[in-house]
Structure formats: structure tokens, C-alpha cells
Amino acid sequence: SQQGEEDPQALSIQEGENATMNCSYKTSINNLQWYRQNSGRGLVHLILIRSNEREKHSGRLRVTLDTSKKSSSLLITASRAADTASYFCATPGRGGYQKVTFGTGTKLQVIP
């Protein structure tokens, strides 16, 4: 039961360019998270944005959240080869506890 859907599924850019990934979700949320996964490894948390925030920055990352459109974007500026990874958005799962639901991810390739 996927809540978030990332777009595009894959993205290939040159080093130094900016990369933008989008996430759309279906139901109201309190927050949205972005994670990175390097090939064959576990996921690493990047950033959490709350529903009362429109934009958040962390280093070269900029995340926006538009609750009226039920969408979020992740912008990586001045990309590096080391940014090559898959990126996932995650939204709170249904019901209680601490479940989250992950999207299917955007695979980013940064060409040196």
C-alpha cells in the first residue's frame, strides 16, 4: 500500500547540475521524510519536514512541501558523483505506532 510516489523513476545528470525529485501522496500527513540509499545498502535519513513548514534546507538539500497539492520536492544543488543513489520519500503509515510508508524511489545517477 504505497502512499508516496516519486517522480521521475530515474534521473541522470552531470556533476555540478541540480537534481530535483518529486513525491506525491494521497492522504493528509503530519510530516514527510526523505531518505537516501546507496547501492545495496540500508537507507539513511536526510530530512524531515512538518506539515506546517513549506520549505527546509540542509546543506545542499532543499525540501519543499505543498500540502494543498499533496506533494513534496527534494532539490540537490551542485550535485556530486557521491550523490548517486536512490532517494525515497516516506509518509506516516496508517494507524498508530511508528510506521511509515515508503515510495518506490527515484534512482539518481550523477555523471562525473
Next chain:
Amino acid sequence: DVKVTQSSRYLVKRTGEKVFLECVQDMDHENMFWYRQDPGLGLRLIYFSYDVKMKEKGDIPEGYSVSREKKERFSLILESASTNQTSMYLCASTRGGGEKGEQYFGPGTRLTVT
């Protein structure tokens, strides 16, 4: 430094074998999760646990069971492995509390069932 470890990075098992995947976290987190990840399907929740000896089914629990006898350890058990359980298995943990926040992941176990 926060850490979630998984017992194996790669595992090859035969059809019908009983398989144990172990996960240990050192953060005193209440919640622990097992996901499987398959190409094009993203991460799917198998089981999670919100306390010692407590467990809840996720989205795809069939063919799996879990055990949480100690707070830091969460085990995933494949009672009789089948080829359709070949996958990447990821363990994660998070603290309790109101906000559904950051999950900390282990490095993953790539399981092949032949």
C-alpha cells in the same frame, strides 16, 4: 554513534530451509521493523514490534514470523524458505513517541533462496 546491525550481508539458502535474520540496535529504541525491498516495489513492511514480546503484522507477513525477546534484538524467521522470498531484507528502528520520525536502518541482508 547510532547503530543498527544485521547478522549477514549475504545469505544463500535452499528451498524449505528455516532461515533466521537477526537485527540488533544499540539506541534503546522501542520500535523495530523488518522490510523487504524488491525492484520496482520499493520497501514493504513485513512485521514490526513496538515493545519486547510485542509484534504487529505489516503489509506482507505471509511466510514470515518474528521474535523480540530483548529490546535490542528483533529476529525475522522464514519458517520454510521459498524462491519468492529471495530479496533484500532491511531492518530499522525508531524511538517511541508521538511523531512518526526518523528510522535508522541496518545495512541489509541480501537473501537468495535456491
